[in-house]
Amino acid sequence: MININGSTVRIGQFGVGPIGLESIRLVAKKPWAQVVGAVDVDPEKIGRSLGELTGLEELKDRFVYGSFEELWEETEPQAILHTAGSSAETSISQIAPMARHGLAIASSCEQLLYPELRAPESSHRLDVLCKRHGARVVGAGVNPGFVMDVLPVCLSGVTTNVRGVFVERVVNASTRRGPLQRKIGSGMDPEEFRQLFAAGAAGHAGFRESAALIAHCLGWPIDEMVETCEPVIAKSVIVTEHFDVPPGKTCGLHQRVVVKSDGEQRIELDLKMYLDAEDPHDAVRVDGDPPIEAIVKGGVAGDQATVAAIVNSVPRLLRSSPGLLLMTDLPVPSWA
Amino acid sequence: MININGSTVRIGQFGVGPIGLESIRLVAKKPWAQVVGAVDVDPEKIGRSLGELTGLEELKDRFVYGSFEELWEETEPQAILHTAGSSAETSISQIAPMARHGLAIASSCEQLLYPELRAPESSHRLDVLCKRHGARVVGAGVNPGFVMDVLPVCLSGVTTNVRGVFVERVVNASTRRGPLQRKIGSGMDPEEFRQLFAAGAAGHAGFRESAALIAHCLGWPIDEMVETCEPVIAKSVIVTEHFDVPPGKTCGLHQRVVVKSDGEQRIELDLKMYLDAEDPHDAVRVDGDPPIEAIVKGGVAGDQATVAAIVNSVPRLLRSSPGLLLMTDLPVPSWA
Numbered sequence: 001m002i003n004i005n006g007s008t009v010r011i012g013q014f015g016v017g018p019i020g021l022e023s024i025r026l027v028a029k030k031p032w033a034q035v036v037g038a039v040d041v042d043p044e045k046i047g048r049s050l051g052e053l054t055g056l057e058e059l060k061d062r063f064v065y066g067s068f069e070e071l072w073e074e075t076e077p078q079a080i081l082h083t084a085g086s087s088a089e090t091s092i093s094q095i096a097p098m099a100r101h102g103l104a105i106a107s108s109c110e111q112l113l114y115p116e117l118r119a120p121e122s123s124h125r126l127d128v129l130c131k132r133h134g135a136r137v138v139g140a141g142v143n144p145g146f147v148m149d150v151l152p153v154c155l156s157g158v159t160t161n162v163r164g165v166f167v168e169r170v171v172n173a174s175t176r177r178g179p180l181q182r183k184i185g186s187g188m189d190p191e192e193f194r195q196l197f198a199a200g201a202a203g204h205a206g207f208r209e210s211a212a213l214i215a216h217c218l219g220w221p222i223d224e225m226v227e228t229c230e231p232v233i234a235k236s237v238i239v240t241e242h243f244d245v246p247p248g249k250t251c252g253l254h255q256r257v258v259v260k261s262d263g264e265q266r267i268e269l270d271l272k273m274y275l276d277a278e279d280p281h282d283a284v285r286v287d288g289d290p291p292i293e294a295i296v297k298g299g300v301a302g303d304q305a306t307v308a309a310i311v312n313s314v315p316r317l318l319r320s321s322p323g324l325l326l327m328t329d330l331p332v333p334s335w336a
Numbered sequence: 337m338i339n340i341n342g343s344t345v346r347i348g349q350f351g352v353g354p355i356g357l358e359s360i361r362l363v364a365k366k367p368w369a370q371v372v373g374a375v376d377v378d379p380e381k382i383g384r385s386l387g388e389l390t391g392l393e394e395l396k397d398r399f400v401y402g403s404f405e406e407l408w409e410e411t412e413p414q415a416i417l418h419t420a421g422s423s424a425e426t427s428i429s430q431i432a433p434m435a436r437h438g439l440a441i442a443s444s445c446e447q448l449l450y451p452e453l454r455a456p457e458s459s460h461r462l463d464v465l466c467k468r469h470g471a472r473v474v475g476a477g478v479n480p481g482f483v484m485d486v487l488p489v490c491l492s493g494v495t496t497n498v499r500g501v502f503v504e505r506v507v508n509a510s511t512r513r514g515p516l517q518r519k520i521g522s523g524m525d526p527e528e529f530r531q532l533f534a535a536g537a538a539g540h541a542g543f544r545e546s547a548a549l550i551a552h553c554l555g556w557p558i559d560e561m562v563e564t565c566e567p568v569i570a571k572s573v574i575v576t577e578h579f580d581v582p583p584g585k586t587c588g589l590h591q592r593v594v595v596k597s598d599g600e601q602r603i604e605l606d607l608k609m610y611l612d613a614e615d616p617h618d619a620v621r622v623d624g625d626p627p628i629e630a631i632v633k634g635g636v637a638g639d640q641a642t643v644a645a646i647v648n649s650v651p652r653l654l655r656s657s658p659g660l661l662l663m664t665d666l667p668v669p670s671w672a
Contacts, residue, residue, distance in 0.1 A: 029496075142494050147494075151490070153669075153670045154486075155632075156669070156670050157482070157644075157645060157648050157670050158478050158644055158645045158648075158669070159640070159644050159671060160362060160644040160648070162671045288671065290637075290638055292636060293632065293634070294630055294632045295633065296491075296628065296629065296630045297630070297631065298629070300494050300495075302626055304625050304626055305495060305626055308493075308494055308495050308496040312494075313493075327668065328667055331666060331667060331668075332489055332553075332663065332666070332667075332668055333490050333493025333494070334490070334492050334493050334664065335492035335493060335495060335496060335498045335554055335622075
């Protein structure tokens, strides 16, 4: 609920998939923001009104453009919500033109949570570009972006001699959208899922980034980072809105990432995301003096939370110094 | 574990009570910091070596001075840990001379968590002074400073349409120091405790500040803030290291603060702190879409956590813009 210099922030949406549309709906409700338009590559969407796409009458005169340049020419946004994929390299190439106009960009791109990990050179160039043009970029979200990285870092602030960080997250994927159920391998032959994960085409994106962000904040050099992912196998038939999974087939994943630093296992992130998972929750343990153990009942999950994390970051991003930033460079998260 | 410009931060300690001594011990272990000296008004402490007072041999050539001016003349600190009382007015008068030298000051003063509440004019003057001289001041701690304010604000970052924030904290005071056991009324006649609380001489300090910080971050104007405190009465004899409490006498407190905004009850903080309390914990509920509910098992408590919160804030404070700052103006807390 922050008033930015007394006027509303002009926000553009880059990517008009389900998350992009939810972002637009949320921004439309914010007194500090206004939606000025959107960008998508889908010819079916270009030229259509956001009123029509979102069902919000007040957006009938806001449109989808085929490129950022057109959006810029027509609407001059001050901030962009970027929800267009998981790859840092691709996102950076999409974001660079926005940075040249000095905009603030909050992105759901999982790899942008800690861009140096997979795109060190492009990240450096984008950071320089941001600083030159007064632009700000941050990767935001719930996971990655909060429960398995920012929250444990935050809890480490009230302890000392931190020796390890452990996070366990269990998500009941039955309550999530079709694309997420597909990403976790629903209905697949277990061997096929393993091969897809090995090829980088399935699994939870941004897991290594969560671990790298924690290591960065706690000053732990990464000697070794090992990520594994095993399919969870359906024991009986599972029926969701999107998939029917017979017994013996994949109904989700169990993904882990472990980081060693200075010869010790310091970070362990454990994610179970499968259909009909019982007791969904997020559990964080910071092994320090004193030890801290926190549980988020039910876990933080769902598109509403994801979109909230991205939109809520905008006012803090606008108050930060220019650059390609980390969530932990921004002030404490808060509802905005 | 942050390296500040490649050299260690020269830290002075203002106030050499039990918390001050713990601060010094913690700073002495930090690779990014060094203890340069301390200040206290107690003639018994002035001139003594911090090696002697802390038991740390490496501090034998660091001393307690009778005033900040002497500490400054002799040691030129860059940052000060201020642990010398709960009153914003008193703390601000002690901190102003430090701000004139452009230092970074992290204070345990409870009222400095949200100084505008009780000392609006002095706060404004200190903020101007900080900006003029490049100084930074923040009030830090566990409670106030984290579990009942910063943590719920942080959790609000992954939700939206926030309608209310509720925090319940239960502390087993039997595990805490004598002064804290005294502050919560241990052994007192219940009526005497009520009178002392009404006179501002007993109870948990900084509770209103926690509520005001939440309201500030969530953009809720405060229509009404009501704070109450009732003694918890011992049912049978309670024996601790510091107090023997007979049945019928006070063994702790149940303090509440409730904030109404725009006609709705928005914030409710509930603190039970008493001897032999069972199931100590911190529970945070953010009533938004989605709702978020988190439990810190056992609760975050104890001098180690308090001192950690203060010392850990220093690197973030040094990276922030000058001013009298709030914890929520600083980047996400983290172990440093």
